[in-house]
Amino acid sequence: MKRLAVALIIALAALVGCSSSDEASQNSADDQAASSQEAASSQEAPFELDAAPVQTTEVGAVKSYRFDPEVIEVRIGEEVTWSNEDDFPHNVHFLTGSDETHDLPIGESASVSFDEAGEFYYECSLHPQQMRGKVIVTQ
Ligand SMILES: [Cu+2]
Secondary structure (H helix, E strand, O other), X not given: OHHHHHHHHHHHHHHHHOOOHHHHHHHHHHHHHHHXXXXXXXXXXXXXXXXXXXXXXXXXXXXXXXXXXXXXXXXXXXXXXXXXXXXXXXXXXXXXXXXXXXXXXXXXEEEEEOOOOEEEEEEOOOOOOOOEEEEEEEX
């Protein structure tokens, strides 16, 4: 009940806050983005990876378009770092848990902390057929 009231207040605030039709369409675009993100987080595994999980927080985007190791296992609160050791730009684009994309320019790295348990699938959105990986986060 309390939650409904909060939702109503937010809806009213959104209505009052919209002074132009541009803003209104922007808000509905935001709503759509939010709901597709929810769908992403509840979605089933987008692909299968047979590799045995490796306990590490370091993943390379190595030459010949792949993440190595493909499947890693970390504990809640740990930070995983992806490093691009290839001669091409890559990224880490999450398919489950969130739809964040972390760019990996040549020679650079990106780090992500995992605050909840689960299996987080990702791909390089530039090379999604070859570059796929999974982070298994445990208690
Ligand atoms: Cu790539």
